[in-house]
Amino acid sequence: MAISVLLLVVGAAVAFDSDCKWKSNVTDIEDIAHHKYQVLEECLFYKLTNDADKMQGKSNALMLMPPTVAAGETLDVQVLHATVREMWMNEVFKEMNINGFINVAWKDRRLRWDPSEWKTDSLKIKSLGRLWVPDINSDKYQTVSQSVDYVTFHDLKSNNNGNVTARLEFRMHAQCDIDYTEYPNVGL
Structure with missing residues (x-):
């Protein structure tokens, strides 16, 4: 019994492909199952993360550094x-x-890869905390209560050239001394 469990564990460890070598067997990205594509994206992201760490000489560089x-x-x-x-x-x-969203783009050379090797030219970043994003916030003083304000990024994507796009959703709360009583008919 113990030998069969040990063989099962060793077999599972051997079957795990940490370098995603199976990607070389993919001829067309359209032919693989959705869950395998997600694994391919994760492998690509971790490769890019490791490369960025080496390039910038810091752990978690892709997440922490611009x-x-x-x-x-x-x-x-x-x-x-x-x-x-x-x-x-x-x-x-x-x-x-005011509630709304802004679609933004920037270039991140750390997110470049060879599409012929990875069989894909785009990468979805699944979590905001995994990638550096611009720090965009209101110009309120930091001591003011901002419990109703928020800024968050969604739909982070990169292509193989390092072009990153995202949708920034925001809510801003403002107070001022303007008399809104006649809005929008002010001056008519």
Whole structure:
């Protein structure tokens, strides 16, 4: 009994392909099952993570450090599309709330790979905490209660050239002394 359990454990360890060598058997990404594609994406992400750690000489570099590698290099974040989903005002308390999203893009050379080797030209980043993202927040003082404000990223994707896209969802709460009583008919 103990020998068969040991053989089963050793067999499972041998069957586990930590380097994703099975990817060389894939001729067309459309032919593999969805769960195998997800495994392929995970292998690719961990390869890119290890490469970034070596390139920048720091553990978790892909997550912790911005994609600028050279001294004096700048990072450009493009706004591709912005939408305000909801805007409402409370005239009594003189406050305004804005909800919406912004599609943004930036270049991260650490997320480059050979599509002929990996059989895919795109990679979904499954968790926000696994990749550096721009720090975008409101300009409120940090001491002000911001319990209603939030900024979060969704749909993080990269292509094989290192172009990253994401959807930033936000909610901003503002208070000001403007009299909203006649809004939107102010001055008519």
